[in-house]
Amino acid sequence: MTKKHETTPSADQAQHAETQEETSQSSIDATIERILAADETNRQRSVLDERARELSSLQVEHAETDGEQYDLFERRSLRRVDGLSTELEDVTEVEYRQLRLERVVLAGIYVGGQSAEAEHSLRELAALAETAGSTVLDGFLQKRATPDPGTFFGSGKAEQIRQAVADVGADTVIVDSELAPSQRRGLEDIVKVKVIDRTGLILDIFAQHAKSREGKAQVELAQLEYLLPRLRGWGESMSRQAGGQVGGAGAGMGSRGPGETKIELDRRRINQRMAKLRREIANMKPAREAKRANRRRNAVPSVAIAGYTNAGKSSLLNRLTDAGVLVENALFATLDPTVRKASTPDGIGYTLSDTVGFVRALPTQLVEAFRSTLEEVADADLILHVVDASHPEPEGQIAAVRQVLADVGADEVDEIIVLNKADAAEWDVVERIRRREPHTVLVSARTGDGVDELKNLVSESIPRPNVPLELLVPYADGDIVARLHAEDVEIVSTSYAEEGTRLSVRVRPEMTADLAKFQVAE
Secondary structure, eight states: OHHHHHHHHHHHHHHHHHHHHHHHHHHHHHHHHHHHHHHHHHHHIIIIISOOTTSOOOSOOOOGGGOOOHHHHHHHTTOOBTTOOSSOSSGGGGGGOOOBOEEEEEEEEEOTTOHHHHHHHHHHHHHHHHHHSEEEEEEEEEEOSSOBTTTBSOHHHHHHHHHHHHHHTOSEEEESSOOOHHHHHHHHHHHOSEEEEHHHHHHHHHHHHOOSHHHHHHHHHHHHHHHGGGOOOOGGGGOEEEOGGGGOTTSOSOOOSEEEEHHHHHHHHHHHHHHHHHHHHHHHHHHHHHHHHHHHHTTOOEEEEEEBTTSSHHHHHHHHHOOOOOOOSSTTOOOSOEEEEEEOTTSOEEEEEEOOOBOTTOOHHHHHHTHHHHHHHHTOSEEEEEEETTSSOHHHHHHHHHHHHHHTTOTTSOEEEEEEOGGGOOHHHHHHHHHHOSSEEEOOTTTOTTHHHHHHHHHHHSOOOOEEEEEEEEGGGHHHHHHHTSTTOEEEEEEEOSSEEEEEEEEOGGGTTTTGGGBOOO
C-alpha cells in the first residue's frame, strides 16, 4: 500500500511536467511565429507596399502647360506589360510591341542604425527598377559592418535571397550598391539568376531614355566604361588566335607564338569604340560653345534648372516657357538638355535650360560622360535648384545635387532653391528648408502657384542692363528706337519732343558706344 501511495504522485508529477513542457514549447513556437510574421510584415511594407518618396502620389500627372506630350505617348506605346506571355496567341499581338516585365528581387546592406535610410534607398531602387521595366517581387536588407568580399552579402543572407528567387520565380537580383566584378560573379553562382547593381540599372534607364545623338553617345560611353572591367571569359572566349605554324599544319607562314585571346580582342575593341565616342563628343562641343559664345556676345543672361530626378524640372520649364517637353512621373524621364527663350515680367530676355536629373550615388561614369553637357550649368548666371517639397527629407536630395554641381565646377554659381510641388508639401518641411536656405521660393509647377514670385526673383537675380543713358533719337532714326525695345535694354521712360523721341534707358556696357551720338545731358 505504501509503495502504491508513493508511486501515484510520482506519475502525476511526470504527467504534469510533460504537460507544462508541451505548453511552454507551444507558447515559444507561437511567440516565434508572431515575431517572424511581424518581421515579414514590416519588411514587406517597407520595401513593397510603400511608394518611393521620389514618385508623386498625385493622380493628375500633367498640367495644361505641358502640351500634347506626344513623346510620352510614343514611349508608353512600347511599354512592357506584367504577366504577358512571350508566346503569341494571336498574330495581331505583335503590333503592340509589348514585352513581359522582368521579375526582380532587391537586396541591400546597411551599417549600424541606418535601417530607415536603407529602406528609403531600397524603395528608391524599386522605383528605378520599375522605370527600367520590371516588377519588384521582394526585397531584403542585411546589417553588416562591411560587405563580404566574395558575395557582398553573408552566406546566410545570400542563401535566403536564393530561396526567395526560387519561390517567386524571379529573373534578376538587383543590389542597392555598386558591386565588384568578383562579387557579382560570386552572388550569381549562389542565386542562379542574373545579378546587376545600382549603377548598371541607372545606365540601363539612361540608355532607354536618351534621344539626341549626343545623349546616346554619352550613355554608350558610360556603359562601355562600366562594362570594360566586368568582361568575363570562358570556353571559346579564352581561346587564342595563333600565327604561323602554331595554328596547325597548313596555316601558312606568319608571326610565331600565341596571339590574343577572344576576351583580349573584346577589350581592345571596346577601348577603340570608347576612343571613337570621346572624339565624337568632343566634335559636338564646338557647336555648343558657338551658341554659348553668341549668347555671351549679345549679353544674354543664362539660367539653368537643376535638381534631383523627378523633382519637377521639366514641368517648371514648361510652366515658364511653354516648352512642351516630356513630363512623366518616373525617375530620369528626360535626359537630353533643352534650352528655351524666356523673359522677365519687365521684358528682359534670358535663356532657360533644363538639365539631366541627379540621384544619390550617381554613377561616376555618367558624371564624366555628361560633363560636357553639365558645363552649361557651370557657365550659367543663375541656377534654379528644384527641390521636391513633398519629400519628407529633402535635405539629402539637396546634398546629392550640390555634390554633382561641385564636381562640374558649378558650386560658385548663384542659386535659388525652388521648393516645387507646393500643393502636396508638408509645411513643417517647407519651413525647415526655409530656415536653412536663404534664397527660397515655394511654387507648384502643376497649378502655377508661386510662379509669378519666382519670375520676379529671377528678374532680380540675373545680370541686368546697368548703364543709365538719356537719349534723344530723331524721328528719322526709328530703327534705333526699335533696337532699344529689344530684350537686352530696360526702358525707364519715353516721351516725345519736336526734335525726336526722348528715352531714359539702361543698357549693357557694350551698347554705349553705338548710342553715344544720341546722348543728351540729364
